[in-house]
Amino acid sequence: MSTRASAAVTPAVLPSTWQHIANRFSFGVDESLAASVRSAGSANAWLRSQFAWSTITDTRSAEVISWYPRLKDSPSAAWARVKADERSAWDYGFDFACYSMARKILSRRQVKEVMADFWSNLLYIPMGEDRSFPWRYSYDSVIRSRALTTYRSLLRGTIVHPAMSGWLNNSSNTRSGINENLGRELLELYTVGRPSGYDEDDVKNSARLLTGFSVRVFDDFAASYSRADHYRGRVRILGFTHANSSSDGRPAVNAYLDYLARHPATAKRIARRLCVRFVSDTPSSSLVNAVAKTYLSSDTDIRATLWTIARHPEFLAAQRKKVRTPVEDVVNVARVLGMAPTGSSSGESFAQKIIWMCNNMGQNPYTWPRPDGFPETSSTWTSPARVLRSWDMHYNLAGNWWGSQEVTLPARADQLPTQWPCTLGQLVDHQSRMLLGRAASGQLRAAVASALNLPETYAVTSAAKVTDWGWVVIRGAVLNTPEGMLR
Incomplete structure (x- = not known):
């Protein structure tokens, strides 16, 4: 495999446009990724190959879950361990954050990894949250499996997931006691947004339609669908109407989620958020409109939408205009320095210490307190304190001054x-x-x-x-x- 580490004193680098595309759609252009771009023949060809993520062998990343076997506990087993004081919800959350960070560093499926991170921040559930923690790894698996499919599929898989039902109280939403939390956030954060003009009646009907999804929170966390708890009766939400006459409301919910995913207001919101992530804090209306148009014409296809971004002149002109978040900073530095975690058996392991490195710079993974996720704007992450702490952390990582164990370091x-x-x-x-x-x-x-x-x-x-x-x-x-x- 050819790399930049050649015999020459001035190693070859990727063309600037190739480097830009690889940087924006990965967590760091290390030697392996640079070689993959060259092997593909261009950055665009590499991006296309990354869209076909299942064809890319990713052994090291797949092995990370074996370091955290408790993440695969059944919900009842996880709750039993918490009740017995063997573990806490925070312990499960910390393991999940470590697992996620290690995969970012090790994965060869970088575009999929970036998009899993993006959707996890949009359809956000914090780590170690008391009402959702037994289901958090399962929720992540749903996002990962659909991160490069369609937004319709993502909504169907996440909104009614037991982790989301616990986190946003849909487990308490029944025909006899409506809880509006998830129904409101579905409209406000995950789809059409406030400018779409929905009102309180829309919120109530959104919540009514989502009744019936049960999670026995603080019992055994078992999830089921309760027909007896589902509200029956015609609903109207924005331009969506449904008789909702069956005791099984799940087909109506799927129709509702599809309607929201395909709504022009959702297209604009998703397009803008993607453009802020991949292009700049202030994307032009022409760029956002172009991305939204592809989103709608492709029936919410994520790969087609990303391709429109990558090919747009505004993206190509936006080199070095986005600041890495603290999480992205730590992952990028680990990747380019060749620091690869190999396990997580103690607090001295690299996989665990990188969590505290992120925390020192102001972004502890999956700890944003609100359901809207961490800000995607670069301006959020450019305070003097953050920059100074990043500089300090770069030296620490360059010298492994934290004395991290369970990490491979390339020979000097x-x-x-x-x-x-x-x-x-x-x-x-x-x-x-x-x-x-x-x-x-x-x-x-x-x-x-x-x-x-x-x-x-x-x-x-x-x-x-x-x-x-x-x-x-x-x-x-x-x-x-x-x-x-x-x-």
Whole structure:
């Protein structure tokens, strides 16, 4: 496999447009991903191949669940462990967050991984939440299996899932006692949004239609459909009407969810959120309209919608205009440094420590307190405190200063030039190409030389002459450049 780590002092990098596409649709362009793009022949061809995710072998990522066997506990078994004080809802949630982060780092199915993250943040359920935790891994599996299918399919699989029913109180929503929580959020957050003009009657009818989905919360968490609890009677929600005369309301619910998924207002909301994630905080109306048009004409097909984004001139012109969130930052740095988790048997494991790294930078995975998910806007993540903590974390990761265990670290010799001597400036450029996929700027070379109190022309005669401190300063400084924090 060809990589950027060649014998040359200046390793080859991907063309800028290819690098841009790979950066936006992955969690970090490491050596393996760069090689995959080259092998595909172009970034667009690579993206197409990623859409066919089931054809991509992903052994290491698939093995991660074996590190967290309790995530596969049945709901009743999970609740029994909590009642016996063997585990807590938080323990299940922490395992889930570690599992998710490890998959982001290890997966070769990067577009699917990115979209699973995107939908998990839109159709959001926090980790370790008391009413949903026994079903959280199952919920994630539904999102993963449908992340590159259609939004209609995603809505059908998630809205009535036991985890969602617990989290947004639909388990308490019956014909004799309507709970509007899920019915309201379905309209406000997951589909048409407030500008669509729905009113309180629409919210009530939305909730009425969702009655019957039962979860025995704080009992054994068993899930079922109760015909006796389903509200019967004609409903009207926006332009949707249904007789809803059967005691089994599930066909009516599916028709309702399909209607919402196909609604033009939903198309605009999903298109805009996708554009904010993949293009810029302020996507133009022409871009949003183009994406929404594809969404509707393809019957909510996610791959077709993403393809429209990737081919749009506004996307192609948006290089280095999105800031990585803290979660994306940690995952990207781990990937480009070649730090791969191998297990999670103790608190010293890399898979667990990266959670606290994210937390230090202000984004503990799956802990946003509201059902609207973490903000997708870059402006949210650019406070001075966050930037300073990211800079510090880059040095920590570059030197593994947290002493993480259960992690593979590539040999330094495999990450350095194989032709010597080279100047300090050339070595900085080499690492910039390795970690960022682009040449180092004059400012970066000068900054590293100043930090090491050496001239840029200083001759490094062999790999052995690169000190531990110098190695961390060079790599940390490269990662701390604006380009290192942009995707």
